[in-house]
Amino acid sequence: MRDGQRTMELGQRAPVLPALGRWGLSPHADLIYRSLALAGPATRQQLAGRLGVVVPRVDRALEELVGAGAVHPARRDDGRWSAVAADLVLSRMHRLRAPVRISDQHRRHLAVVAGLHLDSLPPVTVQRLPSRAAARSRIADLVAAERHEHLAINTEDVITADAAAAASPLDRALVARGVRLRTLGLIPRDGRQDPPFVNGGEHRQAAALPLKLMVFDRRSALFPVDPVRFDEGAVEIDDPDAIAHLTQLFYRIWNTAQDPRGREEPPIVLTAREQKIVALLAAGLSEEAAAADLGLSRRTVVYAVRALMDRLGVENRFQLALVLGAARAVPLPSAVPVDPA
Known part of the structure; x- marks a missing residue:
């Protein structure tokens, strides 16, 4: 039986399938789950053919689905993957994860990430850091290796004491080594003008910012997986074109952002x-x-x-x-x- 015929028959009696994107899974993971649920088990190559995508992209989506407990891994005898029943997937998702609320902040974050075309980058240039602790540890390593420039965008309305305690020593170490430190933050809602940055660093503020971001010497960049839930970890990229894209984004905002100290034309200070x-x-x-x-x-x-x-x-x-x-x-x-x- 051809896939199209099987899809039509199963579609007539299949339960409503969960929209996996609500729980943070990628669009390709959602499509592949639907294909397995409606058209039946398939190999990686068959899934690539059904959906018109390359096999590496299928592999990354299947990894997501395994982590979410939405698929049964490939059988050894025929290499075919299969979908977990929709009601079980829904139950598991509701139990383990809260649905992602698509806010303006999410939309801005996703728009920037989509522009990086991470799915087309060499796998060696993209690394997932699974938790906030792992991200902080990696940030410390990258900061220690910096020699020229550190760029950061902070999207939080309020910098928590925990976040400040983690960031301040690193920022002071950068400035002490002569690294140019530039940070962008949101304009405080209560009108405060006391910028949260260390002496020797430069800080500007904007009404809206696209995503939380760090760029290290224009060689590596790191941003959170989820723009609100930082405990979900982060993504580190080392691709030169993606880094250039993020650096240009930073400076487009920087050049129009406000100096919180009230200078209309901030002086140009050279090291x-x-x-x-x-x-x-x-x-x-x-x-x-x-x-x-x-x-x-x-x-x-x-x-x-x-x-x-x-x-x-x-x-x-x-x-x-x-x-x-x-x-x-x-x-x-x-x-x-x-x-x-």
Whole structure:
């Protein structure tokens, strides 16, 4: 019997199937459960053919379903997976998990995550951290390895004492090592203007933020699995394109966010290393020559310039010189006429 015929026959007498997305499972996990429940047991390859998706995506969805207790693992004799009865799945879901409330915060979080196309990334670049404790431990490791820049978005209305106790020592250690620390938070509802950040860090506030996020030296990023229930753990990604996407997202918000200290135009403050690099480049040295003069790698010089361009929203080194010159951070480039007035 063909799958379509079997689906039609079973659909006439099948119970109402649970919408697994309400409990945080992915759309593909939901589709595969429905396919197994309505069209009967199938192998991984058969499921991929039914739904028109690649086998690795089927594998990840089946892993979710096994964790949720919604499928019976493949039989050894024929490799076919099968669905657990719908009423048992519903009972288990109600007992173990609360349905996810699709709020504006969830929608913003899911929109950003969908834009990363995690299902198409190499598996080695995506890691699931199963709990808040595991996420905090991994954050500590990543922070310890940072040397250039730490970006963070905090979506909580109120920073709990527990969260502050976990984050403050790490933030202070970053600043002490000369790492640029930039954080985004929500504008306090009660009008407070005392920004919750350490001395030496930079902080801005926005009316709405898309997701809780950390970006470590533009090499790794970490965000929660669920935007509200942080005990569900986090996802760490190391894919360069995904990291670039998240970094650009951060700076799009940063460039329009408010300085809680009331400055309309926050001053541009360069680190000692940035000042030396910019001065040498402004004097006409190449990136290689500037790196050799400072005893740095060319990659470090390129990274510093690229980071400055992203921070200030410019697209090339000439625009960077204009912005820095206008802020009196460096001399204006010689090719730009200066109004004597």
